[in-house]
Amino acid sequence: MFTPFPGSDVARSRRWAQSSLQALRALERSEGPSAGVRFGPFREYCYRQPGARPFADLSCEHAAPVVPQGFAAVLDSDRPHIDTTQHLAWLERRVGLLGGRMVHERITSLAALFERGHEIVVNCAGVGARALAGDPLVRAMRGIVLHTRPVPGLARSLHDDAPGNVVTYVFIYDDHLVLGSTYEQDAWDERIDQGQLQAIIDRCRKLACVDGCPNWRDLGAEILDRRVGLRPARGQTGVTEDVRLEIEHAGAGRTIVHNYGHGRSGVSLAWGTAEEAADLVSAVARGTARPD
Numbered sequence: 001m002f003t004p005f006p007g008s009d010v011a012r013s014r015r016w017a018q019s020s021l022q023a024l025r026a027l028e029r030s031e032g033p034s035a036g037v038r039f040g041p042f043r044e045y046c047y048r049q050p051g052a053r054p055f056a057d058l059s060c061e062h063a064a065p066v067v068p069q070g071f072a073a074v075l076d077s078d079r080p081h082i083d084t085t086q087h088l089a090w091l092e093r094r095v096g097l098l099g100g101r102m103v104h105e106r107i108t109s110l111a112a113l114f115e116r117g118h119e120i121v122v123n124c125a126g127v128g129a130r131a132l133a134g135d136p137l138v139r140a141m142r143g144i145v146l147h148t149r150p151v152p153g154l155a156r157s158l159h160d161d162a163p164g165n166v167v168t169y170v171f172i173y174d175d176h177l178v179l180g181s182t183y184e185q186d187a188w189d190e191r192i193d194q195g196q197l198q199a200i201i202d203r204c205r206k207l208a209c210v211d212g213c214p215n216w217r218d219l220g221a222e223i224l225d226r227r228v229g230l231r232p233a234r235g236q237t238g239v240t241e242d243v244r245l246e247i248e249h250a251g252a253g254r255t256i257v258h259n260y261g262h263g264r265s266g267v268s269l270a271w272g273t274a275e276e277a278a279d280l281v282s283a284v285a286r287g288t289a290r291p292d
Helices: 010-030 084-097 110-114 126-132 194-210 263-286
Strands: 037-046 073-082 120-123 138-148 157-160 169-172 177-180 223-234 244-249 255-260
Touching: 010 037, 010 073, 010 263, 110 120, 120 263, 126 138, 126 223, 126 255, 138 194, 157 194, 169 194, 177 194, 223 263, 244 263, 255 263
Parallel strands: 037 157, 120 255
Antiparallel strands: 037 073, 138 177, 138 223, 157 169, 169 177, 244 255
16 A cells, blocks of 8 residues: 655655655556556544644545544545555566566675676665664564455545554455554564454454444455565664665675665555666766765
């Protein structure tokens, strides 16, 4: 879901979000479902009054006319829905069409890549950058989600403002729903806890009931898949999307372009950060990159 969060540099994060939004709009027009991108209604239920929202205008966010008892605000918008079961496969096909080659290999040292004769390495290692780039600011934020059958009467994708740092959401895609989630700081264990799965279903049913879905009790009744992942959070206290996007000179004729630490904002900032990373690679290749 397009839900960008600001890092330590809000203006830079906003540029990335704007570029990503533009790219996603173009993809919806040109590729349709094959790229797994579509725009659709999205509603956020806020238990506390929303603070500053630096990206609200990008999705034309506005207050809903009715706020149910127990909530401080309800916000409606139209947002890109990115079905990663389709989108990642589409991206991989694009790599091949553009002449790229996918190699599956465990990399334990960026220096080893230069020893193979490469001059520029783009490091998009995600949570693995903690070890690969020696970056202690990278931390795992574990998330558990379920893929379930759609239910009739669900009018829009739903989200809340994570009271107690426990987020609840129901995202609608063409052939499944995504129910989530957990946000567990420094949790590197990728096993799935069955108790957490049931808690997610219960919270999602409650949110769908509040939204008026007539079949809220059926939400999560038929589970298609269970997934766990480690969000690549990065930053100091209070910041978890402090993306590292910069050049590092690794010796004569050797350059690393770092692009990691997207946290919860992966698909929301990915196209914007990729564009800037590609520009940096081009500048290095031309010999016009800015010095450190």
